[in-house]
Amino acid sequence: MKKELSLLMDLYELTMAQSYFIYKKNTFATFDLFVRGLPPNRAYLVACGLEDILDYIGNLKFTPEDLRYLSRQGLFSRDFLRYLSGFKFHGDIWAMAEGEIFFANEPVVRVTAPVIEAQLMESFLLNTINLQTMIAAKASRVVQAAGSRRVYDFSLRRTHGQDAGIKVPRSAYIAGFSGTSCVLAAKLYKIPAVGTMAHSYVMSFKQEIDSFLAYAETFPAKTILLVDTYDTKRGIKSAIKIGLYLKEKGYRLQGIRLDSGDIILLSKLARKMLDEAGLGYVKIFASGNLDEFKIKKLLARGARVDNFGVGTNMGTSIDAPCLDVIYKITEVTDENGKFLPKMKLSKAKVTYPGRKQVFRAQDKRGRFVKDILGLEKEKIKGRPLLMKVVDKGKVIYKTPALEKIRDFARLNLGRFTPALKEVIPSYKYPVIVSPGLKKLRQSLAGQLGKN
Amino acid sequence: MKKELSLLMDLYELTMAQSYFIYKKNTFATFDLFVRGLPPNRAYLVACGLEDILDYIGNLKFTPEDLRYLSRQGLFSRDFLRYLSGFKFHGDIWAMAEGEIFFANEPVVRVTAPVIEAQLMESFLLNTINLQTMIAAKASRVVQAAGSRRVYDFSLRRTHGQDAGIKVPRSAYIAGFSGTSCVLAAKLYKIPAVGTMAHSYVMSFKQEIDSFLAYAETFPAKTILLVDTYDTKRGIKSAIKIGLYLKEKGYRLQGIRLDSGDIILLSKLARKMLDEAGLGYVKIFASGNLDEFKIKKLLARGARVDNFGVGTNMGTSIDAPCLDVIYKITEVTDENGKFLPKMKLSKAKVTYPGRKQVFRAQDKRGRFVKDILGLEKEKIKGRPLLMKVVDKGKVIYKTPALEKIRDFARLNLGRFTPALKEVIPSYKYPVIVSPGLKKLRQSLAGQLGKN
Numbered sequence: 001m002k003k004e005l006s007l008l009m010d011l012y013e014l015t016m017a018q019s020y021f022i023y024k025k026n027t028f029a030t031f032d033l034f035v036r037g038l039p040p041n042r043a044y045l046v047a048c049g050l051e052d053i054l055d056y057i058g059n060l061k062f063t064p065e066d067l068r069y070l071s072r073q074g075l076f077s078r079d080f081l082r083y084l085s086g087f088k089f090h091g092d093i094w095a096m097a098e099g100e101i102f103f104a105n106e107p108v109v110r111v112t113a114p115v116i117e118a119q120l121m122e123s124f125l126l127n128t129i130n131l132q133t134m135i136a137a138k139a140s141r142v143v144q145a146a147g148s149r150r151v152y153d154f155s156l157r158r159t160h161g162q163d164a165g166i167k168v169p170r171s172a173y174i175a176g177f178s179g180t181s182c183v184l185a186a187k188l189y190k191i192p193a194v195g196t197m198a199h200s201y202v203m204s205f206k207q208e209i210d211s212f213l214a215y216a217e218t219f220p221a222k223t224i225l226l227v228d229t230y231d232t233k234r235g236i237k238s239a240i241k242i243g244l245y246l247k248e249k250g251y252r253l254q255g256i257r258l259d260s261g262d263i264i265l266l267s268k269l270a271r272k273m274l275d276e277a278g279l280g281y282v283k284i285f286a287s288g289n290l291d292e293f294k295i296k297k298l299l300a301r302g303a304r305v306d307n308f309g310v311g312t313n314m315g316t317s318i319d320a321p322c323l324d325v326i327y328k329i330t331e332v333t334d335e336n337g338k339f340l341p342k343m344k345l346s347k348a349k350v351t352y353p354g355r356k357q358v359f360r361a362q363d364k365r366g367r368f369v370k371d372i373l374g375l376e377k378e379k380i381k382g383r384p385l386l387m388k389v390v391d392k393g394k395v396i397y398k399t400p401a402l403e404k405i406r407d408f409a410r411l412n413l414g415r416f417t418p419a420l421k422e423v424i425p426s427y428k429y430p431v432i433v434s435p436g437l438k439k440l441r442q443s444l445a446g447q448l449g450k451n
Numbered sequence: 452m453k454k455e456l457s458l459l460m461d462l463y464e465l466t467m468a469q470s471y472f473i474y475k476k477n478t479f480a481t482f483d484l485f486v487r488g489l490p491p492n493r494a495y496l497v498a499c500g501l502e503d504i505l506d507y508i509g510n511l512k513f514t515p516e517d518l519r520y521l522s523r524q525g526l527f528s529r530d531f532l533r534y535l536s537g538f539k540f541h542g543d544i545w546a547m548a549e550g551e552i553f554f555a556n557e558p559v560v561r562v563t564a565p566v567i568e569a570q571l572m573e574s575f576l577l578n579t580i581n582l583q584t585m586i587a588a589k590a591s592r593v594v595q596a597a598g599s600r601r602v603y604d605f606s607l608r609r610t611h612g613q614d615a616g617i618k619v620p621r622s623a624y625i626a627g628f629s630g631t632s633c634v635l636a637a638k639l640y641k642i643p644a645v646g647t648m649a650h651s652y653v654m655s656f657k658q659e660i661d662s663f664l665a666y667a668e669t670f671p672a673k674t675i676l677l678v679d680t681y682d683t684k685r686g687i688k689s690a691i692k693i694g695l696y697l698k699e700k701g702y703r704l705q706g707i708r709l710d711s712g713d714i715i716l717l718s719k720l721a722r723k724m725l726d727e728a729g730l731g732y733v734k735i736f737a738s739g740n741l742d743e744f745k746i747k748k749l750l751a752r753g754a755r756v757d758n759f760g761v762g763t764n765m766g767t768s769i770d771a772p773c774l775d776v777i778y779k780i781t782e783v784t785d786e787n788g789k790f791l792p793k794m795k796l797s798k799a800k801v802t803y804p805g806r807k808q809v810f811r812a813q814d815k816r817g818r819f820v821k822d823i824l825g826l827e828k829e830k831i832k833g834r835p836l837l838m839k840v841v842d843k844g845k846v847i848y849k850t851p852a853l854e855k856i857r858d859f860a861r862l863n864l865g866r867f868t869p870a871l872k873e874v875i876p877s878y879k880y881p882v883i884v885s886p887g888l889k890k891l892r893q894s895l896a897g898q899l900g901k902n
């Protein structure tokens with residue numbers, strides 16, 4: 001995080017903080033960040049965004065310029081602004097590793113800290129987890145639909161701004177994409193950078209084949225030709241000429257790309273034409289408004305596509321461009337420093353109180369069979385998914401290399417039943433509430449009702 | 452733009468650029484950035500994003516680190532990398548002013564430059580216009596639905612990342628929103644910052660009323676109380692106690708906020724209770740999954756809401772989280788430097804060739820009645836919407852103050868028929884193709900067909 005992002009928060013975090021500063025300087029609280037319900041057709045989510053959160057924690061500072069701005073708002077006392085000028089996070093954070101598979105109501109990040117500090121980071125935490133987890137979940141669906149085919153991210157032009165432009169490729173790569181067209185993301189995160197050519201390139205030449213030839217001469221070993229600018233069949237024929245020309249020179253044409261039209265028909269035709277010309281090694285790329293639904297249909301109907309370029313629909317999570325991600329207080333200390341569990345009791349928006357852990361149970365073959373949402377101190381069988389990543393303000397977790405996170409996500413997902421990973425899932429993974437948590441909830445509901 | 456954003460581009464921009472560097476160093480081209488078709492229920496768009504584009508043009512540089520990264524890709528020649536190291540934009544850019552209302556197929560940005568330079572900025576231009584125009588269009592719909600009520604942006608927690616977190620409030624403000632909860636956006640763009648309190652704040656106190664009192668003591672002149680954490684009716688009663696307490700001390704409670712439940716019922720109840728208590732001046736805020744459809748319904752059914760807080764649905768443009776925004780080559784110079792018009796002829800994806808302008812015609816009363824998409828040199832009656840903003844690489848346009856852009860958008864939109872601005876629009880604004888452009892298209896289609 002750059003320093004100038006410290007004010008990337010809702011104003012009420014600061015006004016509440018000032019009130020806490022006056023009334024609750026010594027109060028600690030725990031907040032859970034979780035997703036209330038999964039979007040349509042999602043049967044699981046892929047945790048993503050922790051790297052940015054840890055970066056944020058390590059760099060959160062209010063600059064003199066920030067403080068001057070806040071001072072001009074006529075809301076904040078000199079004392080409070082002085083407090084902000086020396087702000088540092090002192091709490092603990094537990095979180096799921098990036099690439100962890102998780103479900104509704106499971107805390108993915110848990111913050112225990114002075115209430116003022118835990119509150120101030122609400123907006124940033126939500127914003128970060130929302131984008132990256134949403135994209136990783138969507139991208140994972142696309143990867144599942146593509147089966148053994150590779151999928152590449154082409155979404156930069158339609159992602160929501162510059163930050164999404166680099167975070168989407170990272171999240172998609174974690175979820176199993178094989179590369180990105182976004183050079184900055186490729187550079188920052190060491191993701192393979194990929195690309196073909198645009199229609200405008202083809203159109204800038206007099207004849208389509210002139211453009212193919214020029215590109216092939218420039219990148220003889222790395223050419224993928226876009227064949228649908230004018231007439232696709234003619235485009236394939238021209239690509240074959242180039243393929244044969246490269247072959248003569250000892251190079252292999254990498255592929256052709258279909259970006260419009262009937263992909264099933266055209267890919268079969270292209271495969272046949274390429275094979276007959278002795279270019280069986282030339283791969284066929286498909287792109288153009290693809291998503292998991294379309295990819296599944298294409299493959300089911302025998303499309304001869306080797307690699308997919310997926311853009312907008314994944315990069316905006318178009319059918320569900322947000323998660324119902326929330327940050328809820330679950331316990332708060334009383335005047336003696338003792339943590340008391342808390343819950344909200346509005347209709348249809350009940351939350352789970354207390355300091356919790358998620359336990360993942362497996363069967364004898366190592367397959368995951370259910371999660372138990374329980375209290376941290378309960379003895380429950382299963383792997384605890386939340387791990388301590390910040391201890392008394394100090395970041396104690398080092399984000400693994402991106403490749404490792406990607407492997408972790410893949411292996412992790414591989415241990416769930418295939419039914420979870422269908423494009424239209426036929427299975428709901430069981431998340432059980434532990435006896436201890438159930439009891440606590442009931443007892444609190446009784447108290448609140450009487451209040 | 453920060454320097455490190457120069458690589459925020461698709462890899463193919465760079466590979467094509469290297470090919471242009473070899474084959475088309477002296478070739479100029481014109482590109483149109485436009486939206487192919489409007490998303491469902493949108494009858495107009497609001498141009499937004501030009502400020503960032505001009506900033507980008509002024510700062511586009513490849514750093515030594517960028518060049519080292521590119522060099523490692525094994526794709527680029529030393530000569531080409533040297534060219535990039537001295538890269539500067541030399542072209543002309545014409546664009547619609549921010550706040551301009553526009554329609555499908557109308558160029559909102561037009562670039563004429565050496566083809567290599569025009570190509571390199573494709574991804575950034577598309578990414579920028581897509582986000583900001585999409586949000587301004589969605590936000591404008593929300594503002595229209597709210598009529599005389601004010602609308603505030605609360606979307607930070609669900610916008611797609613950090614950049615969207617500040618660009619969404621700016622775009623929404625241009626479209627008529629009255630403020631934002633995002634402090635960084637408020638600071639950077641001089642937008643009014645607004646906020647209330649969170650459920651967690653209320654829950655961090657023993658009793659709801661304790662939290663209200665603490666907040667009111669901290670901000671006696673600026674308190675808006677969130678009343679739905681436990682029982683909303685009881686929350687309103689507690690808010691009234693605080694309102695009366697503040698009144699005694701010479702302050703006015705600003706408002707209460709309803710964030711869940713039956714807003715129609717609860718707002719009527721709250722209004723009645725507040726009025727009976729002599730707190731007629733206390734405003735009622737509503738929030739919670741609002742959008743233009745819900746706001747229209749609430750108001751039609753008599754909800755007594757004064758101000759709306761709108762978050763996720765606007766900040767992600769949830770029902771249409773992308774625009775079909777594209778960047779198409781429309782002319783290119785031949786070996787003699789003469790511009791030749793170009794168009795794409797794939798099925799269902801035909802483009803308009805040549806260097807174009809958009810002319811807006813009005814009736815005698817000053818109301819806009821139709822646009823004419825024509826060739827720049829045609830003599831057509833109507834206000835030309837594209838203005839020159841970059842001349843031979845130099846930015847010659849100064850972005851007006853945000854308030855001015857906002858006024859321009861409002862006045863501008865006011866000159867269209869109300870039917871255009873309905874939540875479900877009953878009117879399609881006519882965009883006519885000029886005789887000159889029609890003729891050019893036919894002649895090119897003929898040539899391409901024969902090719």
